Amino acid sequence: MTLQQLKYIIEIVNCGSINEAAKRLFITQPSLSNAVKELETEIGFDLFLRTPKGITLSVDGAEFLGYARQVVEQAGLLEQRYLSKKPSRQLCSISTQHYAFAVNAFVNLIRESGSDEYEFTLRETRTHEIIEDVKNLRSEIGILYKNPFNRKVIEKLLRENRLVFHPLFTAKPHIFVSSQNPLADRPFVTLEDLQDYPYLSFEQGEYNSFYFSEEILSTVYRKKSIHVSDRATLFNLLIGLNGYTISTGIVSADLNGDNIKSVPLKVEDEIQVGWIANHQIQLSMQAGAYIRELKAVIQLYGLTLTE
Incomplete structure (x- = not known):
C-alpha cells in the first residue's frame, strides 16, 4: 500500500468516476484501474461496487477512505513542515439545502483557509441528492432539516445509508x-x-x-x-x-x-436543521473547520446551538 494509491482512491471518490479521475491525475484509465485492483487485492476486499451506472464505495471502502484521507493529510503536513514544501491543495465538498447561513459559513471557510491552492465545492441541491452525495462520499457533509412531518422518513433513510444527523439549531x-x-x-x-x-x-x-x-x-x-x-x-x-x-x-x-x-x-x-455525515468517516480538517464556521454564523444570527 502506497501513499500514491491512497491519493488515487481519494481522487476517484472526489470525481465520482475512474475515467474523470484519470484525466485529473494525468494517467491512463487502465493504469488507474490496475492500481485500484492491486490495492484491493492487497487489502483483501473491494473498495468500489461496479455497476452499469458507474462506481460507488463499498461499506468497507467508505471506512477505508476515512483512514486514507487522514494519512494523506498528515503526510502533507509532514512534507510542509520538514521538506519545506508548500501546503497541499485543500479539498472540501459540502451539499446543502438552500440556506443562506450555509453559504455564509462557506465564504468564511475559504477566507480563513490561508491556502494558495484549494478546490472547494458547495452544492445547493435537492434533499435526496444531499443524502446520496454524503452516502457516496461525493460530499463529506450534508445540511438539511427534520420536522415532525418528515422525521421518520428522513431518519429511516439516514439509518439505511449509515449516516448520522447532528443537530445545529x-x-x-x-x-x-x-x-x-x-x-x-x-x-x-x-x-x-x-x-x-x-x-x-x-x-x-x-x-x-x-x-x-x-x-x-x-x-x-x-x-x-x-x-x-x-x-x-x-x-x-x-x-x-x-x-x-x-x-x-x-x-x-x-x-x-x-x-x-x-x-x-x-x-x-x-424546523430542526443539522448536518449529516457517514458515521464511519472521520471528517477532514477542512470539513471540521466548516462545521465551526457554520456554528459561528448561526450564533451571529442570534440562534441557540443544539448541544
Whole structure:
C-alpha cells in the first residue's frame, strides 16, 4: 500500500468516476484501474461496487477512505513542515439545502483557509441528492432539516445509508417575502393571510415526495404554486410576483440585500436543521473547520446551538 494509491482512491471518490479521475491525475484509465485492483487485492476486499451506472464505495471502502484521507493529510503536513514544501491543495465538498447561513459559513471557510491552492465545492441541491452525495462520499457533509412531518422518513433513510444527523439549531417557521409585499411589516402571518399570494418552493426532481420538500407544510393546498431550482431565481420571483416561501427565518443581507424580509408564520411546527455525515468517516480538517464556521454564523444570527 502506497501513499500514491491512497491519493488515487481519494481522487476517484472526489470525481465520482475512474475515467474523470484519470484525466485529473494525468494517467491512463487502465493504469488507474490496475492500481485500484492491486490495492484491493492487497487489502483483501473491494473498495468500489461496479455497476452499469458507474462506481460507488463499498461499506468497507467508505471506512477505508476515512483512514486514507487522514494519512494523506498528515503526510502533507509532514512534507510542509520538514521538506519545506508548500501546503497541499485543500479539498472540501459540502451539499446543502438552500440556506443562506450555509453559504455564509462557506465564504468564511475559504477566507480563513490561508491556502494558495484549494478546490472547494458547495452544492445547493435537492434533499435526496444531499443524502446520496454524503452516502457516496461525493460530499463529506450534508445540511438539511427534520420536522415532525418528515422525521421518520428522513431518519429511516439516514439509518439505511449509515449516516448520522447532528443537530445545529431549531427554528420557528417564517416566510420570506419582498420588502414591498403588504405582509412584510406584519408581526406575524397565518396560512389564511397567504392564500392569495404565489407560493414558491424548490423542486425535488424525480424524488418529488412531500417528505423531501425543503419547505414545511408541503401538503397544504395552494391556489398559486411555483417550483424553482435555485435560490437566486426564487428570490427574484419573490420580488417580481409578490410571492412567498417558508424557511427558518435566517436571511442574509450581505448575500441577498435588503429586498427580502422574514416574517414569523403562526403555525404549530418547528424546523430542526443539522448536518449529516457517514458515521464511519472521520471528517477532514477542512470539513471540521466548516462545521465551526457554520456554528459561528448561526450564533451571529442570534440562534441557540443544539448541544
